[in-house]
Amino acid sequence: MKEALPFIIEKHEGYTVVSLRGELDYHSGKTFDEHVDEIAAGVHVMVDCEGQAHIPKDWLRSVLRIQLTLKKDQKCMRLIKVSSALMNYLKKEGFDTTFKFAKDLREAKVDAGLATKRTLDTEFINPFLTATLHVLKVQAQIDARAGQVQIKKASDSIFGDVSGVIGIVSESFHGSVVITFPEATFLKIVSNMLGETYTEISKDILDGAGELTNMIFGQAKIVLNEKGYGIQTAIPSVVSGKNHSLSAMTKGPVVVVPFESQAGNFFVEICLSD
């Protein structure tokens, strides 16, 4: 039976990840060396060292060859997920200044210019605000206006009766978007969307909050992914209950944007975390 090699090569758009896993022995080191040209084929390389306390010298020579080949093509190599034990070992061997390091794949991609830093800035928030206005206008014929963007403090709570929630998931960050409506606002919006008058929240219209969230997320995702955010498709869910409040599931900052509309007020919350 063929033994599994202690390295995995994964090619992505613009970069290759080489994961070193298990014991880096002499024989597999020779096989690894045979793959150097393939690995250093004109794209940035991230060497994932998770779980490694040391890298044998013959392996280090191959890694160095990757780095030198990439340099000629003006590409870079980063060692990622380097433990303190491995860092100490590399220092001892004099390799700590030879290689470049990054905490994780996300940081390495940012360093290599393959991704931008993900923060809750206007570049990230504005597509959601624009999408909210657009979706309400087109699907419910309702004009809305975004208020002042606020950072939500731990003590702040947004109360509402129906919320649409959708996860923001990408390779290097995650978060969520929550749209919270008071009952009257929600009923007016859904009545406009469906062309019928609804006077109470029922299961027949509840998923309207999910659909609105889905549309807003989808519109914002198009804009953000054009900028390289790599946000993945997600399915929304709905939370209902008189005067409920939702807590963010991530440790990152949360922004709240109050909206005024012809249907009444509502809130959009966006949170993001590494």
Added chain:
Amino acid sequence: MFDVKTKVLVVDDMLTMRKIVTKIMRELGFTDIHEALDGEEAWAKVQAGNYGLIISDWNMPKCTGLDFLKKVRADEKYAKTPFVLVTAEAESHQVAEAIKSGVDQYVVKPFSRDSLKMKLESAHKKCATRISA
């Protein structure tokens, strides 16, 4: 444009969106409109009925709209059934994948009655060309 007597299948896991599409289709004059909750139910309905137009959401649990489209196109009996995908996501690689899989038109949410009508007219033209070819 499609004959208003065409048997239409509207597929979406969200009741609200099924209602929106059905309402617009009724406003456009269609009367024989059926609904399905996801790709699996839709596929069962397609095999049991003689649908002349399918309007399906893309992002659904179990069987996505794209998987459903591929099933429809893979079966000789339904391969030429007009198929319109509705989605909140219209990134270029997704559009390309849908076209490759044989979609006739692609509607991006949010959409108005006029934009859906325009897409249906375009899908009809495309299907007519395909059938006469």
